[in-house]
Amino acid sequence: MLPSDLPVEVALDRATGPRRAEAEELLTLYRELTGEEPVVWAGRIIGFGEHEYQYESGWSGRSPLLSFAPGAKHHTIYLAHDFSERWPELTARLGPHRASKVCLYLTRLTAVDRDALRTLLENTLAEARAHAR
Numbered sequence: 001m002l003p004s005d006l007p008v009e010v011a012l013d014r015a016t017g018p019r020r021a022e023a024e025e026l027l028t029l030y031r032e033l034t035g036e037e038p039v040v041w042a043g044r045i046i047g048f049g050e051h052e053y054q055y056e057s058g059w060s061g062r063s064p065l066l067s068f069a070p071g072a073k074h075h076t077i078y079l080a081h082d083f084s085e086r087w088p089e090l091t092a093r094l095g096p097h098r099a100s101k102v103c104l105y106l107t108r109l110t111a112v113d114r115d116a117l118r119t120l121l122e123n124t125l126a127e128a129r130a131h132a133r
Helices: 006-010 017-035 088-096 113-131
Strands: 038-041 045-048 049-055 058-062 066-069 077-080 103-106
Touching: 006 017, 006 038, 006 045, 017 038, 017 045, 017 049, 017 113, 038 066, 066 103, 066 113, 077 113, 088 113
Parallel strands: none
Antiparallel strands: 038 045, 045 066, 049 058, 066 077, 077 103
């Protein structure tokens, strides 16, 4: 995944209606947590900061420290690997959501526990910074 020159507004505009305002809320939260300005990665993901990583297998790459992708149907929040298994008390408090290994899918932010979301983001950011090369 690589950063692009696409304006952040274009990526934000993938969210429509009330999700567009929620995407702005996420943008503000991520800026506050990271102290970084947003950059669009892979044409649709809004990332903050950057780090290089390398797996034990030797596979390496670059990615944002924290990122999310606004969308017409949901917001995709990128978190630490296996976050729902590692921090089940936080995901239980989140409210309505779906999860995969590294993605948290939020249809709307209205019912989301903001403190739980913030802590998940802080945990992910701390881990990314600790493993950055």
